[in-house]
Amino acid sequence: MGDVSVQTEFANPKLVVIGGGPGGYEAALVASSLGAEVTVIEQQGMGGSAVLTDVVPSKTLIASADTMNRFAEAKDLGVHIVGGSGDGDEINQLSVDLEKVNTRLLRLAATQSRDIKRGLERQGVHLVKGHGRLTSSNTVHVETDEGLEYDLEAQFVLLAVGAYPRELDTAKPDGERIFNWKQVYQMREIPEKLIVVGSGVTGAEFASAYNGLGSDVTLISSRDQVLPGEDSDAAAVLENVFERRGLTVLSRSRADSVENTGDGVLVTLADGRKVQGSHCLLAVGSIPHTTDLGLEEVGVVTNKSGHIVVDAVSRTTVPGIYAAGDCTGVLPLASVAAMQGRIAVAHQLGDAVRPLRTDQVASNIFTSPEIASVGVGQKDAKSDPSVIEYAALQLSTNPRAKMMAVDDGFVKIFARRGTGTVMGGVVVGPRASELIYPIALAVTHNLSVDDLADTFAVYPSLSGSISEAARRLHVHH
Numbered sequence: 246m247g248d249v250s251v252q253t254e255f256a257n258p259k260l261v262v263i264g265g266g267p268g269g270y271e272a273a274l275v276a277s278s279l280g281a282e283v284t285v286i287e288q289q290g291m292g293g294s295a296v297l298t299d300v301v302p303s304k305t306l307i308a309s310a311d312t313m314n315r316f317a318e319a320k321d322l323g324v325h326i327v328g329g330s331g332d333g334d335e336i337n338q339l340s341v342d343l344e345k346v347n348t349r350l351l352r353l354a355a356t357q358s359r360d361i362k363r364g365l366e367r368q369g370v371h372l373v374k375g376h377g378r379l380t381s382s383n384t385v386h387v388e389t390d391e392g393l394e395y396d397l398e399a400q401f402v403l404l405a406v407g408a409y410p411r412e413l414d415t416a417k418p419d420g421e422r423i424f425n426w427k428q429v430y431q432m433r434e435i436p437e438k439l440i441v442v443g444s445g446v447t448g449a450e451f452a453s454a455y456n457g458l459g460s461d462v463t464l465i466s467s468r469d470q471v472l473p474g475e476d477s478d479a480a481a482v483l484e485n486v487f488e489r490r491g492l493t494v495l496s497r498s499r500a501d502s503v504e505n506t507g508d509g510v511l512v513t514l515a516d517g518r519k520v521q522g523s524h525c526l527l528a529v530g531s532i533p534h535t536t537d538l539g540l541e542e543v544g545v546v547t548n549k550s551g552h553i554v555v556d557a558v559s560r561t562t563v564p565g566i567y568a569a570g571d572c573t574g575v576l577p578l579a580s581v582a583a584m585q586g587r588i589a590v591a592h593q594l595g596d597a598v599r600p601l602r603t604d605q606v607a608s609n610i611f612t613s614p615e616i617a618s619v620g621v622g623q624k625d626a627k628s629d630p631s632v633i634e635y636a637a638l639q640l641s642t643n644p645r646a647k648m649m650a651v652d653d654g655f656v657k658i659f660a661r662r663g664t665g666t667v668m669g670g671v672v673v674g675p676r677a678s679e680l681i682y683p684i685a686l687a688v689t690h691n692l693s694v695d696d697l698a699d700t701f702a703v704y705p706s707l708s709g710s711i712s713e714a715a716r717r718l719h720v721h722h
């Protein structure tokens with residue numbers, strides 16, 4: 246990267262980072278490249294839960310499920326397994342070796358963690374395996390795994406301690422029949438009848454994945470729709486797909502307790518109904534790792550849920566102490582954690598800073614089909630129809646989607662009425678995570694619908710629906 250001199254009041258500013266997830270390691274890399282002396286304290290392994298137990302393993306599992314889904318629906322394309330006619334159930338007689346899938350995803354997570362560790366070491370970052378807690382605004386007390394204890398002085402501290410799965414007192418994960426999303430990779434074979442409790446992003450993704458892998462899945466959702474808070478049209482598409490693929494959704498149902506019966510699980514709902522299954526996955530949210538960090542003693546303010554309160558440049562309420570990632574409760578996304586970490590470092594070291602804008606964050610839900618969104622959405626358009634208009638195009642009308650036998654999904658673009666400035670978008674379909682990028686680019690850089698419409702899209706392509714939706718929002722001048 247070349248030497249970049251930093252204008253701060255310290256010659257070699259010292260930064261101590263507690264937590265080696267995306268918020269911590271990204272910040273460490275940038276700070277080190279800008280001439281700071283950086284120490285990262287991490288207990289589990291570099292990459293944090295994003296790499297070790299959460300994003301990387303779950304999306305790898307989903308890749309296997311996706312392949313199964315594509316095969317299962319390939320008979321429309323005239324593709325079937327030799328010996329099977331393709332018109333009966335033979336095409337679905339695929340099986341997946343869960344042990345192989347789990348071995349692969351855990352190996353992948355370990356490799357990525359090792360790559361991050363090496364990258365940090367090459368950059369000259371000091372790594373400590375252990376636990377850190379604040380004893381003053383510029384002192385971190387370290388307890389290493391080897392049993393050493395010492396204090397580190399620093400001009401700046403970045404807290405990137407993440408979060409862990411929330412549990413119910415009446416549903417304790419045991420790693421045998423009842424799992425949280427960290428333990429789920431201990432399953433030896435595809436669960437015959439999986440009950441997923443919680444229909445937020447994690448619950449919906451795992452329900453979709455195990456359904457794709459051949460499990461009989463029941464999703465217990467306490468709300469009216471799966472993915473509460475997401476685009477309601479997107480949630481409706483997903484619910485229709487779930488129904489078609491034989492996944493049962495029990496909506497407006499709250500799980501009261503889950504018990505391991507030895508050869509299965511019994512879930513009791515709040516209204517007294519009981520549901521039986523072979524395994525249960527709990528996806529009922531997460532809790533920030535903010536206890537035993539010395540926050541109260543030092544005066545770092547947390548909110549009711551225990552999250553560390555930060556501003557748009559990642560500052561906590563104590564000067565010199567910053568925080569990034571899931572422990573801040575801003576948005577539980579690896580991309581946001583990394584951005585918060587980079588912004589914190591830029592602010593600490595006097596580099597150019599762009600405060601975090603959550604309205605520019607593109608996010609994706611890795612169900613099948615995927616659901617990606619950025620910027621303003623349906624709720625904003627409903628509450629302010631005089632300001633925001635939108636155009637929606639079903640993928641079933643897109644020529645490339647027809648060729649790929651894709652029926653489910655749509656592209657939706659939200660624009661400012663009168664000027665045509667792109668305000669947001671939603672894409673539901675295969676690889677929506679890739680298709681959202683041009684819309685995110687438009688939102689971040691204030692492009693207009695005409696800017697999108699005047700850009701050549703390949704014919705035929707799924708992205709053609711983005712320029713077509715933009716064309717429908719053209720403002721006649």
